[in-house]
Amino acid sequence: MADETKVDKTLDVRGEICPNPDLKTMTALEKMEKGQILEVLVDYPLSLERIPRNAEKRKHKVLKIEKVSGPEHRILIEAKANK
Amino acid sequence: MNPLIFTGIPVGLAFGFALQRGRFCMNSAFRDIIVLKDYDLLKSVGVAILVSMIGFAIMDKTGVISISPVTFWWGANMLGGFIFGIGMVLAGGCASGITYRFGEGMVGAMSAVVGLIFFGLMTSVGVFKPFVDTVRGATTITTADGANLTLANVFGIPHYILALAIAGVVLILWAVFAKKGESTKGEESASLRERIFKRGWGWRSTGVVIGLIGIAAFTASASTGRMYPLSITGGYLSTTKTLIMGQNFMTWLPIMLLSTIVGAFLAALIAGEFKLRAPAPKTLIQCFLGGCLMGFGAECGGGCNITHILSGVPQLSLSSILNGAFIIFGCWAAAWFMFLRPGRA
């Protein structure tokens, strides 16, 4: 499925155990410039729910959550302004 | 063989289903407080304890069950709890966490379960037993007539009065201080079927359902003579002993535990969340070691986090409150060391 959104960074945390998917995502977002798009590939249901929740709490913007196959999902997040 | 032990099957299936749907893991609940500043799972645990506390109090007062706390051996509770807390951070999950993720197909969780069983057996019947017995023996405190300590008998208040008072006050405080408008997103468009089987459950539903399952568990288990609600580690150990020694140790608890794994598996399957997936080999070893620490900690302190925090705290058990507190301390210590200390990513 073609996606028009230009992804600036892809983070593949599939297979990782709790809480690595979340930590790596938050750290990556913090290092990005405002407006940049992070693509996260995750297959851990708890992180799938927690990442969007925590991203929004930190004022990032969740653009899209889409299922790839089985538990694998793809999350697109736009980073907010940092420092 | 008492046919009532098979009541463990529906209880276990429901428990496993709810654990997976609610992502119920106390390791995440406690660790996320400091590492991610996320509190949803903690709230699930709180609600479950609250619901069970009310249910147990009513059942005890009406004679359906008897409050039966684990013995207060403060030395073993502190040591066992702390080590268990460290272990669950390494393993990436608490006892219920690794169990439901086993059902989800996560090999890391399976590795942790193996460690749990290995060190659990070494502590309950093997080389660590004499040490643990000594620690327990030296630090046991009971009431004057030999009963195990609860907040109720320590303060001399009938159990149901104290438990209901605490629960009622908490409910009222919650009503007063709850933040407005915290409903989960996207709920408006989803059907009930979707919300039960396809999407993850919110913290309120999860807490209530698991609290109710705890109540059902206590009743079912009591009918077989085992006067205690949900536990996990003991189920793994009894199952393993049955397989290894060829003698039958399959009572209510191990039957319930095996059903829990099946329930979690079915929940994952239906939601399309089942997949056999493994982390890097280094992580697998870490999970195994974490499981070992959990096994030792559980058999030293008299139970895992489910036995103490989910089943013991609602009974106002002193040993569970102490053990639970130290599980949290161990968890925070390990989480700080692994994730937060300066120099770590």
Place this chain on the structure above:
Amino acid sequence: MKRIILLIFGIIVLALIPIFSATSGAVVEVSEFEVIRSAANDYLTAPTTVWNMSEKDLCANLLDGDPANDPFILSIRNAADYAKGHISGAVNIPMAEVFKPENLARLPKDKKIVVYCYTGHTGSRVAALLNLCGYDASNLKWGMTGWTKDTEVAPYRFDPESAMDYPIETTANTLTGNYAFPTVENTALTSEAEIIQIACYNYASGSHGDISAEDLHALITDDDPANDPIIVSVRSAEQYAKGHIPGAVNILLKDIAKKENLQRLDPNKQIVAYCYTGRTASQATAILNVLGYNAVNLHWGMTSWTKDTDVAPGGFNPDTSLDYPFETGAGEEVPVAPSDGGGACG
């Protein structure tokens, strides 16, 4: 969750407190089990409790020329054996009848009672239960077999040669698990005294044999763990550490009625209690049975399990059984006179 709903729940939960206290006023709060357990625990933990009295002491007491301090002597054997010979002044009430209210009424509450039987096993049980019923009773240690060597009068003597040579274990065992207490429902009466008396009567009038060492050994060595009883040693911790029956746990007699220990006993399983010689455990057995557990005593205790006197001290020595006087017939009040052979009290 809407605030209102939470608030309503909170109020309902708090309201349950007065509702429950009001309704429980009329109902008997304490279970029969708890009434009996409390009484048993008080007896076992009282510092003045004397479980066994030696024959020497009893004889000295009877012969000291002061009848006022003589205890009430209760024989619980059957009438025929009592007639063949009994301790002077003893009253006979067979075990099955002792706890009938009309017989209990014949026993003094202001005097010490010494109970004796054939060998000390059943006397122990009756003594224990009499204490639960509010009497001050002790068991005559070896029963009639300690009082006289005459086997016509005192049959069923212990033969040290009959002791087995079964294996002993030194590693400690503990009971885990949390069980419900047995439900004791003997009577609709609610006074504590009656609840205890009826439980004692039910036990004492029923059959309650001891288990032999051979039978116990067979149960634990057959390949069927399902029929293995819970084995409880009521001996001291030091003696337990020196050697105990394989699989046995250690609970002192004085602790046997504590909730913490009782709740570890599976009420669906048979319990075998044992001690040094069969008497102390007899008390434990009686108490466990009136509490609703299924308990039997190991006849002659550890001394029947092994010949090793380090592991099983205190055994009955047939040579030390004495030659105290006894009287015959159905309770004629013949004053005690020192017999020609025995002289004074050993």
